[in-house]
Amino acid sequence: MEKADALVSLLAENAAKVDAEAEFPVENLCALRESGYLGLLVPTEYGGMGRGLDDMVEVARSLSTGCLSTAMIWAMHCQQTDVLVRHADAGLRAELLPRVAAGEVYLASITTDTNKGGHLLAAQDSLAHRGELLTLHRDAPVVTGGVHADGFLITMRAHQEAREHEVTLVYANRKDLSVQQTHEWRTLGMRGTHSVGLRLSGQVPAHHIVGAPGRFREVAADSMVPTGHLGWSACWLGAAQGAFSRLVRKLAASAHKGGTDLSSPLVQERVARIRLDLELVSAYLSKVREEVSALRESGRRLDAPSVQIHLNTLKLAASELTFQAADRMVQLAGLSTGYSGDSPIPLERVFRDLRSAALNYANDRLLTANGALSMLDRAVTLV
Ligand SMILES: Cc1cc2nc3c(=O)[nH]c(=O)nc-3n(C[C@H](O)[C@H](O)[C@H](O)COP(=O)(O)OP(=O)(O)OC[C@H]3O[C@@H](n4cnc5c(N)ncnc54)[C@H](O)[C@@H]3O)c2cc1C
Known part of the structure; x- marks a missing residue:
């Protein structure tokens, strides 16, 4: 993966500044978008690189030698991509994956919750179903790259009467949400991940549910x-x-x-x-x-x-x-x-x-x- 080697020197050059200022590595993400690497796991039929986990691991390891924050941003984007490739319905895949492959969509992840903490398989804020639309309001205390993301994969309680373990994953385009920053990211390390707190609200189409509802x-x-x-x-x-x-x-x-x-x-x-x-x-x-x-x-x-x-x-x-x-x-x-x-x-x-x-x-x-x-x-x- 020779392209990754070229990126490592850019990441290494920017790493100290990104850390000192606790700022999101905008230039690094731009280079990743242009390199095609946001589409590493996107199948070739959608214009992606069609690579698998072996390459993801190798590129993540390599990028981290330059800047761990940027590498984690990229690895977490790949994690979200894999979820979409394997679990989004055909309509959402066709709509979204070519844009991910083209570097237009950087994906962020929202699983942590203000009240229930890190527990991956539980959620408090619930989805409201109105016909073909889903309404969501979500408080998210830690969202890597949240200010810069073009789309979010968000865990929500499946509906208003659902138990906290009945969790639905939903995809939302940034443009369909109002996104307000609620917390800064002032941490000891991983400062370049800019993992700020967000409050998100908006409506998404029902086919943006990823995987079976509640499962x-x-x-x-x-x-x-x-x-x-x-x-x-x-x-x-x-x-x-x-x-x-x-x-x-x-x-x-x-x-x-x-x-x-x-x-x-x-x-x-x-x-x-x-x-x-x-x-x-x-x-x-x-x-x-x-x-x-x-x-x-x-x-x-x-x-x-x-x-x-x-x-x-x-x-x-x-x-x-x-x-x-x-x-x-x-x-x-x-x-x-x-x-x-x-x-x-x-x-x-x-x-x-x-x-x-x-x-x-x-x-x-x-x-x-x-x-x-x-x-x-x-x-x-x-x-
Ligand atoms: C660099 C970085 C980036 C992140 N990016 C994101 C992101 O993009 N999106 C996102 O949603 N989240 C993100 N997170 C949050 C992460 O996924 C975890 O949810 C979070 O770090 C957990 O924080 P916590 O320790 O306060 O919470 P919790 O996991 O709720 O734990 C609270 C405390 O309880 C303890 N504890 C928990 N379970 C047990 C148990 N069974 N037995 C004993 N003690 C227990 C823990 O050790 C801890 O001390 C990120 C975190 C970091 C560090």
Whole structure:
């Protein structure tokens, strides 16, 4: 994917400013639109690149070596695209996917709710059905790229009498909504994702429901969770890998000038432990990606407990181990290279960014889910 290599230098150039100003990387998104990469997962019949999860993972990993915020923006857009490709009805696919492929539509995701928090499979604000139109009012506390998105995939309670677990996913064009920003995004890291709070209201046609009404759980298991966990993990790995590559180059260069003693067993052990964390994430990511791709190719479902455990484990392991690797890199590099914002290696930013990984869908939620799922997979089907 040679185009991605060209994008990485632009992302790396803009990364410090995007982080310092906590601003959305407009120039990077523009380049992604022009490159055709917003349509990576759009089938060729709709004018897209027609690629699969292998390429999504590889591009996400690569882009993250330049700017983790931008890579996450892109990976989450791909996640939403996959949901549309697999679950939108033929009319919505025909209407929307050519525009995504042409780079006209950048998609944002709204699942988090002001009251029920991060829980993916519950929603409070409900859809009102009026003939062929659906009316929605949604408070969304965290929406990556929400101010710049051209369309939104939004989880809603299916109707006014529905229980909170009867969730419907609905697509809305920005132009059909009134969108008001309610919160700023002033965070420790991932500042370039500009994940602000929004209040959205408007009406959308009934055929903009994605998947069966009230059964978002099926869309989540088949598409949103697999692509999310694969894409995020690839991004986190890429950011840590990029920083580590720069650090080992710097250590090697400084050793020639009488800097770090690379024959020191302490230094070697520290380097080896970082490498160990990255190797484990990389291997687990590859295995889960292969498992999901194989199931998809053979038309099988992804909702078996063991498959869901593997997907959750990937997110848990990638978020914890890449952050641990970044922490270890800071220690190995020392104060001026590891901890200073003026360092030639952006370790300080990568450390702050990766701290969000365990929060970006709370690891506690995935651990409790995996505890329960493990009781259903008594044969212990390991990846
Ligand atoms: C960079 C970034 C980008 C994001 N982009 C988006 C976006 O575009 N769209 C969107 O909708 N959301 C987005 N989110 C939000 C994200 O998906 C999560 O919903 C959010 O991070 C969860 O926030 P929370 O920890 O406050 O909430 P919750 O998940 O509600 O958790 C609240 C607290 O309860 C704890 N907890 C939860 N469940 C359990 C349990 N079972 N056992 C014990 N403790 C538990 C958690 O650890 C946490 O301390 C983004 C988040 C980040 C960091």
